[in-house]
Amino acid sequence: MRSKNAGIRDVAKAAQVSTASVSRALNSPESVRPELRARIDAAIRDLSYIPDAAARALSSRRTRTIGAIIPTVDNAMFARGIEALQSYLSLQGYLLLLATSGYDPEVEFRQVQNMVSRGIDGLILRGDVHTDALRRLLASQRIPFANVGVYHPDKPYASVGANNELAAWRACRYLIELGHSKIGMVAAVSANNDRAMLRVAGVRRAVEETGLALRPEWCLEVPYHLDDAREAARTLLCLKDRPTALVCGNDVIAYGVMLEAERRGLNLPQDLSVIGFDDLEWSRHLRPSLTTMHVPTDEVWTRAGEYLVKTLAGRPTALHHEVDVSLVVRESTSPPKASAPITQSIG
Template identity: 45%
Template sequence: MEKKSFTDPKVRPHARVKIEDVARKANVSPATVSRVLNHPEIVRPELRDKVMRYITDLSYTPDSAARALKSGRMRTIGAIVPTLGLGIFAEGVEALQNRLSESGYTLFIANSQYDQRRELQEVQSLIQRGIDGIVLVGGSHGRELRELVAQAGVPVVTTYVSKANGGIPAIGVDNERATHEMTEYLIGLGHIRFGAIANIPPSNDRSRARLDGIQRALSKVGIQLRPTQIIRADHSLAQGRGALRQLLTDHPETTAVICTTDTLAIGAMAEARKMGLNVPRDLSVTGFDDVELSAQVDPPLTTISIPAAEIGRGAADYLINAIAGRPVPKSVLLPYRLVMRSSTAAPRVNERSAKRTRTKIR
């Protein structure tokens, strides 16, 4: 049997279904089909259902490229986060995507790995692809990035902070105030021998603010952390473990460790257990973010809960309104919550100091 290819004039691939084809089958105008697709809430339910049946039967998909050329918009939003390895960012991105999808926008995601040069490259790539809006994280963005988005005229909002440098609108929490409150809580329990584990690369202004909040609260009661009492670490469980061992090697008298992320705190608790220490009887440990795992570890982690999903939805609403030319706020401060769980307790200094001396390093 002779085979025929698509180059044979007698054989044609299936032509793309057009909006006019749907309109003809449904016995309505193309404008009505367009309204069903773009503004279904203004179409009578029975008519909307009828048109949708023909859209499904004919396997019609809107020509988004043609719509983009006509409107000058791609209906795409870009989000650049430091990493998706932290649950707090994944939760925010999911909420962002869901809210954007409700308004017909597609989300592109990139990560910067806490590198401002990489963040700039990702922003350049998004703008070159005709992105309609950009979501960033944090308030520390280079001058080149701010100039680039200003020149492109693309709406931008940054997240997880309540104020941003360079005039970029922000939606998030007051990170410094949150750890200030956490530190006051530990002071109230009777702790005076503190240590901190912080992931503070140059671009991570959120963790720097959290460390500032810790130090400010301690200074109010006459406590100053020495450089060796502040352990700098990356955002991983292993780094949290190593940081705790280093801190307790240099300062075995420590009774409270404040971490700038839950991941570091969970790693620190695991290392404390390996060293033969009981949390919280021998050592109180706190985190920040309130990821899902923090309530499931043993003991459950005392932490700061931040509204990641609300931040994601708020960022989506900001960009949707900005693109539509509606008024938008310059900054939105959202509430955090101190979650007191079983990883913190009043110190038992004398008994614990003796035990720490015996088990300093195993």
């Protein structure tokens, strides 16, 4: 029977390596040759060896734990990003510690305090709306962190994400190029959400460049919920003078808008064009399928993890990384009816 108290020497003996090699494989897996690491991993599995995390932390002053705080788990984009991050960190021998903030900077700060007390080595935060106390805490404890979902090359701390203002501008420009001049927006709540705020700014800039304006009654903010998105759509679609196209803060909001439009008997995209943001899996399966801005979520979170792992290892790495956001044209957008070509039948 396998020993319940297998130690590092047992692993070294089984893998026919030194204890130093086992230690390196556990603490800095990237520094060990793949074939050697595979032998050590096999010995660890065969012996059911569990490293003593407390002892490792004392010897290396590292817990090999990365914290991540997201606004909510009720968002498919966050779930997808966390899954990609965890997969990457696991390969690097790191544990992911997750918490939520509910878009509240004070709650986020308390969660950071809890994580720091548990010895995290690095931290990933969503966006760049944080309290000064949080920044001071991370600086005093010398804990590296990265903001994901935003790209701020002018800031002295790491960011990995898209230029949200430019991406939203591109989405709105596409609708303008289709011939739409009556464009509205159902945005996410912008309070403590710089990504949502920047997307509104991008749409506003695109509209104003055409000599128009983003009319206040055509721009509504809602939480990331289908019910709230449907309520916003109901408000807009009941207006006597309503938009012919809507830019949505994310795909979930777009789903709600499309559901409400369908319920009211509108034909999409002939009566209303809808464009989303994120490119969730469901977006290509809807009927009509959703035109949206594709955000490489997996890349964003994985690169944030890479930044922290390299920084903690003392290896050079870029402080900022901008990901490309691309327009995915599907069935939910078309020229407005007034711009449609007139055809005549010849009898």
